[in-house]
Amino acid sequence: MAETLSRSQNPREWLAFALVWGSAALVTATFCWLLGDIVWHGLSHVSWTFLTAPPENAGRRGGIGPILVSTSLILGVCLAVSLPIGIGTAVLLAEFTSDQSLFGRMTRRSLDVLAGVPSIVFGLFGNAFFCKTLGLGFSILSGGLTLACMVLPILIRSTEEGFRAVPASYRLSAAALGLSRTTTLVHLLLPAAVPGLLVGLVLGVGRAIAETAALIFTSGYVDRMPESLLDSGRALSIHIFDLSMNVSGGDANAYASTLVLVIMLLAINGTASWLATYGLHRKVVTV
Amino acid sequence: MTSLRSNTLSRWPTDELLCWVLRGTATIAGTIVLLIVVFLIVEALPALYHVGLPRFFTDPSWHPADGLYNLTPMLWGTLFAMTGSVLIATPLGILSAVFCHYYAPPTLARPYRRLIELLAGIPSVVYGFWGLVVLVPLIAEIQPPGPSLLAGILILTIMILPTITLMADASLANVPQQYLRGAAALGLPRWATIQSVVFPAAKSGLCTGVILETGRAIGETMAILMVCGNVVQIPSSIFDPIRTLTANIALEMAYALGDHRAALFVSGLVLMAMIVALVLAAEWISRGRVYG
Structure with missing residues (x-):
């Protein structure tokens, strides 16, 4: 690319050159500062005991064991609800409706809006609908259901792309063989679309783990080990928020929890982009 | 099909x-x-x-306990923080995307794109925490108290930067190769090509990116809540603490009852209306007239 654009000596070109490199350097430096600060302060506190012990003295000492359990339970509820709905919707949009049909267009537009809804509004909705109207109270179940609404657009979009990446010849051959569309879906399209589905799943998990605002008024603050899905449970991100804002002297443990959260997210994002570049490509070409 | x-x-x-x-x-x-x-x-x-809709703008102050519900300071807070961060993040993000496509050698462009993707995945509470322990003390040294509109703008800028960069990156990638070859054949230098050929061709994608980042800036809650100081006032300088609509909901939902709680849902409705308007605008821009 760079070769097709000739170099020049005039001052405007130099100014632009400096600005472009300058902004890239600024962004990189900020990123390194942020990550470096968290790793530098957090690394010395993270240990096996920190990951498994219960928090003591409002989180100033002790670990994050019950919080990790609550976080995974919330995530589990979220995925158990959003996966079937998400995959079903994606299959319908990609395989069973034409792009022009009214139903398809309305669903797509509503998902576009849903993707833009601020997380605090999801929190308000979850509080009003799941906690109050359905009577679930502040519980892991309410939090997980709220998050399920939140990750649906992401999940549906990548799954749909996975299905669209499957060559049309698969469907035509299956139709020529007289296979039912259910069989085609289960035995041909679904396996071929798995990489797209996984990308959606991983991105959805990332979004769910990162979420704070939607959970404050749905899953609550309680940092004990949850005994059932109807107990209130504190997610990791809420723990960080609480330690840094409401607990004086909680900074050391807040740094360590932040580091744990960031490492989880980096791993998740790494997996997603690895799947997107290699998984999708390989599957579709060689199946 | x-x-x-x-x-x-x-x-x-x-x-x-x-x-x-x-x-x-x-x-x-x-x-x-x-x-x-x-x-x-x-x-x-x-x-x-x-309470009635007009009183949300005409009441003397926001004191829900006394039945006073003026949302104007929070609206201004949201507006200032949003405008400031969009003004900084847009040029920075577009230049970052230009860097990836036209300035960086391929060995640098790929890692840089990955870095932006990683930034996009970092949760808002982490940005907020970093802002609280690093940025706020720095700002307090320049001009106390520290938690301020400026801190909010800076944190929001970092948070919405990936959105505009990734959108700009995608729309620059869609600029047809023959446009660039044509510009090269005319002997245009690099920046002139970008300015007069690439930007007009990628216009609709860039606009969509700006709209999406605006949406993110409006909806952001936790980071803003942690660094902005949350004083209900219309700021007179960028060093004054502010409270945004989203932070107001997050702060008061825990104990709000009756009309107070309902007033918070009104601000939720206002946020929702802004987002729907932005999404519709983005759809309207990105449909069709790509090179118009």
């Missing part, structure tokens, strides 16, 4: 069943937005009924 219509030709009863199951799931997914709007309105109704 095979479509819904061809389903009527299928002899298999399972296909019919499957189709209805899928329609069911899609209906659930599609109605969530409606449910959200309905519940916001239902919960906001008591306040709209008892």
Whole structure:
């Protein structure tokens, strides 16, 4: 690319050159500062005991064991609800409706809006609908259901792309063989679309783990080990928020929890982009 | 492509069943937005009924305990923080994307793009925490108190930067190669090509990116809540603490009852209306006239 654009000596070109490199350097430096600060302060506190012990003295000492359990339970509820709905919707949009049909267009537009809804509004909705109207109270179940609404657009979009990446010849051959569309879906399209589905799943998990605002008024603050899905449970991100804002002297443990959260997210994002570049490509070409 | 219509030709009863199951799931997914709007309105109704819409702008102050519900300072807070961060993040993000495409050697462009993707994945509470322990003390040294509009703008800038960069990156990638070759054949230097050929061609994608980042800036809650100081006032300088609409909800929802709670749902409705308007604008821009 760079070769097709000739170099020049005039001052405007130099100014632009400096600005472009300058902004890239600024962004990189900020990123390194942020990550470096968290790793530098957090690394010395993270240990096996920190990951498994219960928090003591409002989180100033002790670990994050019950919080990790609550976080995974919330995530589990979220995925158990959003996966079937998400995959079903994606299959319908990609395989069973034409792009022009009214139903398809309305669903797509509503998902576009849903993707833009601020997380605090999801929190308000979850509080009003799941906690109050359905009577679930502040519980892991309410939090997980709220998050399920939140990750649906992401999940549906990548799954749909996975299905669209499957060559049309698969469907035509299956139709020529007289296979039912259910069989085609289960035995041909679904396996071929798995990489797209996984990308959606991983991105959805990332979004769910990162979420704070939607959970404050749905899953609550309680940092004990949850005994059932109807107990209130504190997610990791809420723990960080609480330690840094409401607990004086909680900074050391807040740094360590932040580091744990960031490492989880980096791993998740790494997996997603690895799947997107290699998984999708390989599957579709060689199946 | 095979479509819904061809389903009527299928002899298999399972296909019919499957189709209805899928329609069911899609209906659930599609109605969530409606449910959200309905519940916001239902919960906001008591306040709209008892207080009335005009008083949210004309009351002397925001003191829900005394029945005073002026949302104006929070609206200004949201507006200032949003405008400031969009003004900084837009040039920075677009230049970053230009860097990836036209300035960086390939060995640098790939890692840089990955870095931006990583930035996009970092949760807002982490940005907020970093802002609270690093940025706020720095700002306090320049001009106390520290938690301020400036801190909010800077944190928001870092948070929405990936959105505009990734959108700009995608739309620059869609600029047809022959445009660039044509510019090169005319002997245009690099920046002149970008300015007069690439930017006009990628205009609609860039605009969509700006709209999406604006949406993110409006909706952001936790980071803003942690660094902005949360004093209900219209700021007179960028060093003054502010409170945004989103932070207001997060702060007061825990103990709000009755009309107070309903007033918070009214601000939720306001946020929702802004987002719907932005999404519709983005759709309108990105449809069709790409090179218009």
